[in-house]
Amino acid sequence: MVRAPCCExxxxxxxxxxxxxxxxxxxxIQLYGHGNWRALPKQAGLLRCxxxxxxxxxxxxRPDIKRGNFSKEEEDRIIMLHEMLGNRWSAIAARLxxxxxxxxxxxxxTHLKKRLKQNQGQCIGNFKSDQILEIETTPVNxxxxxxxxxxxxxxxxxxxxxxxxVTIGExxxxxxxxxxxxxxxxxxxxxxxxxxxxxxxxxxxNSEISRVIHDQEFQFxxxxxxxxxxxxxxxxxxxxxxxxxxxxxxxxxxxTKGP
DNA sequence: AATTACAACAACCGCAGTCGG
DNA sequence: GCCGACTGCGGTTGTTGTAAT
Numbered sequence: 001m002v003r004a005p006c007c008e009x010x011x012x013x014x015x016x017x018x019x020x021x022x023x024x025x026x027x028x029i030q031l032y033g034h035g036n037w038r039a040l041p042k043q044a045g046l047l048r049c050x051x052x053x054x055x056x057x058x059x060x061x062r063p064d065i066k067r068g069n070f071s072k073e074e075e076d077r078i079i080m081l082h083e084m085l086g087n088r089w090s091a092i093a094a095r096l097x098x099x100x101x102x103x104x105x106x107x108x109x110t111h112l113k114k115r116l117k118q119n120q121g122q123c124i125g126n127f128k129s130d131q132i133l134e135i136e137t138t139p140v141n142x143x144x145x146x147x148x149x150x151x152x153x154x155x156x157x158x159x160x161x162x163x164x165x166v167t168i169g170e171x172x173x174x175x176x177x178x179x180x181x182x183x184x185x186x187x188x189x190x191x192x193x194x195x196x197x198x199x200x201x202x203x204x205x206n207s208e209i210s211r212v213i214h215d216q217e218f219q220f221x222x223x224x225x226x227x228x229x230x231x232x233x234x235x236x237x238x239x240x241x242x243x244x245x246x247x248x249x250x251x252x253x254x255x256t257k258g259p
Numbered sequence: 260a261a262t263t264a265c266a267a268c269a270a271c272c273g274c275a276g277t278c279g280g
Numbered sequence: 281g282c283c284g285a286c287t288g289c290g291g292t293t294g295t296t297g298t299a300a301t
Contacts, residue, residue: 014270014271015269015270015271015294015295016269016270016294016295016296017269017270036286037286037287038285038286038287050286050287051271051272051286051287052270052271054287054288055269055270055271056269056270058288059269059270060269060270087290087291088289088290089289089290090288090289090290101288101289101290102268102269102270102290103268103269105290105291106267106268106269107267107268109267110266110267110268111266111267
């Protein structure tokens with residue numbers, strides 16, 4: 001395939017954008033949209049290649065971008081999502097409103113990778129639902145997600161998930177210091193969207209990719225032993241090939257998982 | 260004050276996927 | 281089905297700001 005010549009070869013400008021260029025690009029897109037990135041710079045009167053314009057718009061000028069530092073919650077969320085999705089920055093960005101894949105990638109390389117390295121021994125892991133997990137640290141963030149070893153149709157899965165939701169919501173989920181913790185059903189199972197199911201359907205996806213069914217981590221503030229048990233019950237009504245997994249993030253280094 | 264080292268982030272590059280002719 | 285144009289993504293590099301020496 002013949003590659004389109006790069007900006008430099010075409011005598012186009014490279015490097016940082018000036019406020020004037022930004023203004024021209026924003027004005028043009030607000031008036032006419034960005035139907036064809038390649039044609040846009042010429043029509044807008046910019047000495048840039050379409051690729052550069054697109055990147056500038058997507059990563060910086062788009063009105064729905066949230067500027068500023070990442071909150072602790074956002075960083076934790078990136079760590080959790082990266083644990084599950086790997087370097088799929090755009091997939092991670094899709095779950096962080098207002099943040100771009102580039103921004104997330106940068107924050108990962110500059111902050112989070114280091115943070116994880118510093119916290120080596122930190123209890124971060126994925127545990128299948130029939131494993132008993134003992135965590136001797138506090139606090140612990142942890143989320144539950146659905147995992148499939150094979151592509152699953154959204155319709156089938158959704159109906160099975162619905163029936164499971166009731167069961168799970170009514171059950172006692174966790175114990176700590178012999179104290180029973182009931183989790184609110186609404187928080188536990190947020191509404192599922194079609195996009196996420198598409199990941200299951202996409203044959204190019206690694207079958208390891210998981211569907212987050214509870215993606216707002218909740219925190220255990222207790223100081224002693226946390227035991228997650230009887231978890232296999234939760235998966236009982238799932239169709240074959242689907243499993244519940246836990247994703248666990250804790251600050252300490254005393255993490256053991258049971259048999 | 261000058262220089263160096265490092266962090267943060269913006270931007271670029273090349274590849275792969277998609278789409279239309 | 282093939283080809284080329286186009287887009288999106290992820291890895292990498294370049295630039296800028298700031299702290300340390």
